[in-house]
Amino acid sequence: MGAATSRGCCRGLRKKKRKNAAKEQVKLSKELNNLQDGCDQCLQKDAGLALEKLKEQHEWELESLRETLKGTWTSEREELLKAHQEAIERLVEEITAKIKTETSVELNASFDDKIKCITEKHTNKTEELQKLHSQEKKTLTDNFKETEASLQGKVDVLTAELQVFNELKQRVKESVLTRDLQRNIKDHGSPGSFWEQELNSLLFVIEMKNERIQNFSKKLLQMEALAEKNLSLEDRVKNLLQQNEDLRLRMEKHQTLIQELSREHARLQESLEKESLLSQRLNQEKEELLYRLVNGDSPPTFHVSPFTPELSPR
16 A cells, blocks of 8 residues: 555656656656657567666666756655655554454454353253253153052052952842842741841941942042143153254254354454554555655655566467
C-alpha cells in the first residue's frame, strides 16, 4: 500500500511538473516514447541488453527529474506531506478495520470457550442422565421380578388351595354321609340331631371355603392391578430408552456442529495471520515514508519498481 501511495504521489508531481515546465515535459515525453519504441525493438533482439538500456534510461530520467524538482521542492514537499497525511488516514482506517477483525476473532474465541463449556456440561448431564436411567431401569426390573415372583408364589398357593377345596367339595358330594343324609331326609322328612350337626359342620366348612374364595378373588384383583402397574413400568422403561436414544442423536449432532465450528475457527485464524503480515508490511512502509518526509533535507529518492517485460513468442 505504501509503494502504491508513493507511485500515486509521483504521478501527481509529474502532472504539476508538466504544467510548470511544459517544454521540458514535452521533451521528456518524446524521449520516453522514443525509449519505449527502442525498448520494444531491443526486446525482440536481445532481452538482456534491452533491460540494461532501460535501466540506464530510467536512471537518466530520474536524474533529470531530480534536477527539475530542486526549484519547486518546497511546494511539492507540502503536497507530499498532504498525500502522506491522506495515506496515514487510510492506514488508520485499515488499522481500525483490523481491530474490528481482531475483536471478531476474540468474540469467536469466547464463543468457542462457551461452546466447549456447554459441551462439557451437556456431556456431564447426559452421562448423569444415562447413569440415573440405568439405575432406575435396574431398580424397576428388580422390583418387577420380585413382585412377579411373589405374586406367582401366591397364585400357586391359592391355586393349590382351590384345587384342594374342589376335591373336598367333590368328595363331600360323593360321600356315604351325604347319601345317607339324603335318604334319611327322603324317608323321614327331617334329619335327626346328629345329621343336623353334621350338616352344620359341612355348612361351616363351606362358608370358610367361600370366604377363602372371596379372599382369593381379591388377591387376583390385586395381582391384575400389579400386572397393569408392571405394564406401565415397562412403558416407562421404553420411554426412557427412547429418550436415551434421542440424547445420543443430539450428542452426535452437537459433535458435528463443534467440528464445523473448529474448521471455521481455523479458517479465521489463517485469515488473521495474513492480515497481521499485511499490517506489519504497511507499518514498515509507513515508517520508511515518515522517515523520508520528516528527516530528509533533500528531495526523497523515488524508487522505481523493477520493470520485467514479457517477451512475446515469435
